[in-house]
Amino acid sequence: MKADTSKYNNSHLDTAIYEHIADYIIHVLIKEDVNAFNESKLLSELLVYKLPSVVHELMYxxxxxxxxxxxGGEDINLIKEIGGINTQKRLHFRSQDQYNSFVALFFDALEQHPGLLEKVDDEEKFEKFMIYCIHEFRQKLEGFAIEIVKEHSKLEQENRLYIHRRNSPENVDIPTYADFIAGRIDGLVE
Structure with missing residues (x-):
């Protein structure tokens, strides 16, 4: 069953959510390769445009x-798995708004599919479930960004562009980070 993303395209609140999620992805890209900073504005615009068609389905x-x-009977042990709720917020999110965007996305998915909470029977278990789902979702976005950086860096290294940053050879055409993301972001939900 596919999540319905048609209702998420024009709301101002949703735009803010996508901006914070885009900021998270860009932060990971820059952390892995500082040269991605040059494209940060373009990447932000691209991601805010592309994320509505991807993130709701990915969260679902x-x-x-x-x-x-x-x-299946497994229990969620946040301390063992991810270090607890506060650790999750402090280590991985740049602001409370960024974290809240991930939470809002989680609740949007649950509103669309309330049957997913069948085995969650108390508030503590729900909170653990939410934090764990956000953690897994964040890991997928982070893995996506890191994979793009690895591939982009490999192409730069093969063409020795790291040596010629300013005066790059004209015959070498390396896709930008925006090109990589535009071509691969739909693959996140496959």
Whole structure:
């Protein structure tokens, strides 16, 4: 079953959510390769445009996977898995608004599919479930960004562009980070 993303395209609140999620992805790109900073404005615009078609489905699939684990009898141990709620916020998110955007996305997915909470029977378990789903979702976005940086860096290294940053050879055409993201972001939900 596919999550309905048609209702997420024009709301001002949703635009803010996408901007914070885009900021998270860009932060990971820059952390992995400082040269991505040059494209940060373009990447932000591209991601805000592209994310609505991807993130709702990705969050839905993440919640389904974690709900399936709960149905299978597994328990969520946040301390063991990710270091707890406060550790999650402090280590991975740049602001409370960024974290809240991930939470809002989680709740949007649950509003669309309330049956996913079948095995979540108390508030503490729900909170653990939410934090764990956000963690897994964040890991997928981070893995996506890191993979793009690896591939981009490999192309730069093969063409020795790191030596000729300012005066790059004219016959070498390396895709930008925006090109990589535009071509691969839909693959996040496949």
């Amino acid at each position: 699939r993440t919640i389904c996977a974690e709900a399936g684990k709960l149905k």
